[in-house]
Amino acid sequence: MKVQKLPWAGIRMQFETTSIAIDPLFHFPAHFGQPHDPLYPLDEFGPVDAVLVTHHHTDHFDPEAIAAFYGETVPVYVPSLPHALARGGRLTDIREIKPGESFQVGALSVTATDSVDGFGDPQVAWVVQGGEKKVIHCGDTLWHGYWWNIAKTHGPFDAAFLPVNGAVLELPGFTPSHQPISLTPEQAVSAAVVLGAGALVPIHYGTVHHPPVYHQTPNLLDRLTATAKDTVNLTILSTKETMVV
Numbered sequence: 001m002k003v004q005k006l007p008w009a010g011i012r013m014q015f016e017t018t019s020i021a022i023d024p025l026f027h028f029p030a031h032f033g034q035p036h037d038p039l040y041p042l043d044e045f046g047p048v049d050a051v052l053v054t055h056h057h058t059d060h061f062d063p064e065a066i067a068a069f070y071g072e073t074v075p076v077y078v079p080s081l082p083h084a085l086a087r088g089g090r091l092t093d094i095r096e097i098k099p100g101e102s103f104q105v106g107a108l109s110v111t112a113t114d115s116v117d118g119f120g121d122p123q124v125a126w127v128v129q130g131g132e133k134k135v136i137h138c139g140d141t142l143w144h145g146y147w148w149n150i151a152k153t154h155g156p157f158d159a160a161f162l163p164v165n166g167a168v169l170e171l172p173g174f175t176p177s178h179q180p181i182s183l184t185p186e187q188a189v190s191a192a193v194v195l196g197a198g199a200l201v202p203i204h205y206g207t208v209h210h211p212p213v214y215h216q217t218p219n220l221l222d223r224l225t226a227t228a229k230d231t232v233n234l235t236i237l238s239t240k241e242t243m244v245v
Contacts, residue, residue, distance in 0.1 A: 001130040001245040003159070005237040007039045009060060009140060009204040011161055012048065015130030018106030021045075022052045022126055022137045022161075026065035029058045031171075033210030037239060042069035045240070050075040050105045054115065054139025055123035059208070063089040077103070079112070079122040099124055107131075113154060114146035115139055118169070118181020127154045133245045136195065137161040140182040140204050147194040156196030158245045159235070162188040163204030164224055166217030184217055185224035192232045199233045201243070 002014045010023045024042050028035045048070055053061045056078065066076060067090040076088070080096040088094045097103070102111040109129045115138055117123040125138040127150075136154070140163045166184035170176045182204060183191060192200035202224060209216040217223075221236070228234040235243055 001133045001135070002242055003135070003201075003245055004045060004242040005203070005239055006042070006045060007037060007239050008207045009054075009163065011137060011203070012045050013108070013128060013130070013135070015133075016107040018108050018130075019046060019048045020050045020052060020105055020108060020110075020128070021048045021070070023054055023060045023139060024051060024066065025059060025062045026069070027062050028207075032059065032208045032214050035207045036209060037207040040239070042066075048074065050077065052110065052126045052137075053078045054126065054137065055079055055117055055121055056081060057117075057121070057140075060139060063091050067091050075105075077110070077112075079124045081122050097124065111154065113150050114144070115141045116144040116146070118142050118167075125150070133158045135159045135161065135245060136197075137203075138163065138191075140167075142180065142182055143187045143191070147191055151195050157198065159199045159201055159243075160192045160195050160197035161201045161203050162191055164188045164202040164220055165205035165208075166220065167208070168215045168217075170212045180217065185220050186227050188224065189227040189232055197232060199235045200228060201235045201237060
């Protein structure tokens, strides 16, 4: 199984003749300011047979880019939400999935499992298996109590793609909590250990830091490296870089 890192939280996976993308992004939300990393047209990474979306926030679900670069008819799997179809724009094949449901995309087996969004919106983590290799992509989850059940039901994993930027947000209409809405570096290592991950691959960091609206936790890569040492294998991928699982 070959995995390529897309911008922000996205990845593209290829196994045999099947390819999928998880949380592919090209149009960045304006309220987060200018991105600190480049965003590339998605067709630079190659075509896909399906798109998996962890949740409907605009930095994870980019229907305009999906339609433009992958085609309006590409199957797009999203967490079940009453108004999901209304947010699909030109996309004609949006399929709503609940945690626990499984399906096949070519040579890849996919299962939606539990995940927790920082604002309480529906979110899933995606478990993807190709042959004997299995990975999990957790979107921008925060720390939760489902880790042990996920490990028992679906683990162990050859790689876990986990957010690490411990973002603290102050958005209009929301009373500031000053609490991270995604995993901190230390929490990501803990999650990887519980999941039995052969490798922790950090996602969801670097591109956004726009205080006070969006504040990335400081020194995250140094903290991540120090915490992972002698605990879990850490694989850091730059955008467009690939790994073989």
